[in-house]
Amino acid sequence: MTAARYLAYGLMAAFSSEKTKVQAAQLERGCIDENQTFTVRLCFCNHIDHSILNALKAVGLFGGPGSRSRNGMGSIALDALTCVRSDDQREELWQAPSTPKEYDEAVRSLFPEKRVATEPPFTAFSAYSKIDRLFERNSPFVVLNSFGHAMLDYRSWGQSGKGNELPGGKVSEKRFKDDHDWFRVAGWRKDHPNFHPQRVIFGLPHNYHKDNKHHVTPSKHERRASPLFFHVHKIGNSYLGLALRIRSAFLPQGEHINTGGRNVPAKVEWSILDDFIEGTDKQGKLRFPSRRQVDWSEEHS
Numbered sequence: 368m369t370a371a372r373y374l375a376y377g378l379m380a381a382f383s384s385e386k387t388k389v390q391a392a393q394l395e396r397g398c399i400d401e402n403q404t405f406t407v408r409l410c411f412c413n414h415i416d417h418s419i420l421n422a423l424k425a426v427g428l429f430g431g432p433g434s435r436s437r438n439g440m441g442s443i444a445l446d447a448l449t450c451v452r453s454d455d456q457r458e459e460l461w462q463a464p465s466t467p468k469e470y471d472e473a474v475r476s477l478f479p480e481k482r483v484a485t486e487p488p489f490t491a492f493s494a495y496s497k498i499d500r501l502f503e504r505n506s507p508f509v510v511l512n513s514f515g516h517a518m519l520d521y522r523s524w525g526q527s528g529k530g531n532e533l534p535g536g537k538v539s540e541k542r543f544k545d546d547h548d549w550f551r552v553a554g555w556r557k558d559h560p561n562f563h564p565q566r567v568i569f570g571l572p573h574n575y576h577k578d579n580k581h582h583v584t585p586s587k588h589e590r591r592a593s594p595l596f597f598h599v600h601k602i603g604n605s606y607l608g609l610a611l612r613i614r615s616a617f618l619p620q621g622e623h624i625n626t627g628g629r630n631v632p633a634k635v636e637w638s639i640l641d642d643f644i645e646g647t648d649k650q651g652k653l654r655f656p657s658r659r660q661v662d663w664s665e666e667h668s
Contacts, residue, residue, distance in 0.1 A: 369391075369512075369515075370511075370512045370513075370514075370515030370516040370518075370519055371508060371511040371512040371515045372391070372515070373515045373518065373519055374435065374438035374439060374440065374511055374514065374515045374518070374597075375435055375438070375440055376435075377395075377434065377435070378394065378395060378396050378398070378434055378435055378440065379393060379394050379395055379396075396434070398433070398441075399441075401507070404446070407423070415450065420448060420460065420461070421477055423445065423448065424445060424448070424461065424473070424477055425477055426443070426445070427443060427444055427445020427463075428444075428445065428470070428473060428474060428477070428598075428600070429498075429596065429598050429609070429611060430442075430443065430596075430598065431443045431598070437570075437592060437593050437595070437596050437597065438597055439510070439511050439514060439597040439598055439599050439608075440511075442507070442598050442599040442600065444463065444600055444601045445461075445463060446462075446463050447459065447460075447461060447462050447463060448460040448461035464602065465602065465603055466602060466603070467500060467503070467602060467607065467659075470500075470600065470602060470607065470661075471500075471661050471662065471663075474498060474661050474663050475661075475662070475663045477663075478492065478663050482494040486614060486615060486616060487615040487616070488615065488616045489615055489616070490592070490594065490613050490615050491613070491615060492613065493614070493615070495613075495614035495615075496611065496612065496613050496614065497611070497612040497644075497660065498609065498610075498611050498612075498660070498661040498663060499609065499610045499611075499612075499644055499655075499658050499659065499660050499661065500607055500608070500609055500658065500659045500660075500661060501514070501608045501609065501610055501644070501655040501657070501658050502607075502608045502655060502657050502658075503602075503605050503606065503607055503608070503657070504605065504606050504608065505604070505605055505606070506606065507599045507601070507606045509606075510599045510606045510607070510608040511599060513608060514597050514608055514610075517643075517654055517655070520539070520540055520648065520654075521540065521542060521643050521654070522542075522543070522566060522569065523539055524539050524541060524543070524547045525539030525541075540648060540649045543564075543565050543566055545559070545562065545564075545565070546564045546565055546566055549562050549564065549575075549626070550575040550576070550581055556627070560629065561631050562626055562631070563624055563626070563631050563632075563633075563634055564583050564624075564626065565636055565639060566639075567583060567591075567624060567633075567635055568594070568617075568635050568636055568637065568639050568640055569593050569595065569639075569640075570590070570591060570592055570593030570594075570595075571583060571584055571585055571590055571591040571624075572584040572589070572590055580627045580628060581627055582625070582627060583624065583625065583626050583627070584624075584625045585618055585622055585623075585624065585625065586622055586623040586624065586625045586630045587619075587622055588618070588619075588622070591617060591618060594612060594613050594614055594615065594617070594640070595610065595611070595612055595640055595643075596610070596611040596612075596613065597609070597610055597611075598610075598611070610644055612640050612641070612644065614637060617633065617635045618633050644658070645658070
């Protein structure tokens with residue numbers, strides 16, 4: 368599944384190479400096989416700290432360990448929380464949701480208190496955060512591939528030697544022309560000295576080429592991880608594709624964006640993430656027609 372490889376960039380080979388004898392999709396790092404189960408045991412001296420339990424629930428509903436977890440790689444699902452007391456008595460504290468509706472209810476139960484109304488200085492849930500169920504599929508790999516195709520269609524310019532074709536035969540929408548021309552068109556950057564790539568909102572660094580003159584980075588930091596999270600979650604015999612937009616300060620106040628050695632004031636466009644999740648393609652069709660926003664508003668707390 369070519370589009371899924373796009374999400375795992377750096378973990379597996381995106382393309383075959385005769386020179387390095389690498390096959391497309393060949394793993395370049397070790398990983399845990401799918402369908403594995405494990406147990407986390409916590410010991411509390413006195414009373415159970417429910418904030419820690421809520422953190423476990425959040426990881427089990429939204430997250431996963433390891434590299435590219437923001438792209439859905441390594442997604443995990445929490446099965447249950449069980450309290451084993453000193454007298455060996457067991458108490459079930461939480462059970463995994465078995466339907467999409469129960470999943471929504473489990474998410475709402477995590478946020479019983481008033482939302483932070485201002486933009487957080489770091490990645491944290493607030494009134495700005497949005498959680499969406501994008502689609503439901505019968506395989507986790509199909510979920511990853513579906514999301515990978517959507518990301519490619521939206522972000523990529525395509526392969527110019529193949530009519531701007533993307534994996535799967537679809538032609539690029541060519542949404543970010545200035546980002547493309549900054550890299551590809553001779554003399555363009557000379558005429559646009561204050562150019563600011565729009566796609567920085569998907570995270571930094573954003574490297575167009577191995578040479579430094581085509582690197583886009585924060586001016587004082589190595590990276591800024593993406594505020595867009597994707598997660599694959601098993602519900603019964605099917606799998607949900609979930610997107611989380613966790614808005615916070617993109618960079619420290621006053622920091623610039625380094626575009627190939629030239630610093631420009633940061634002016635990230637959060638509306639790009641909203642357009643990607645909620646918007647339409649160039650033909651006017653919804654990118655995620657079955658999208659359902661998880662309502663975790665205060666009135667449901």
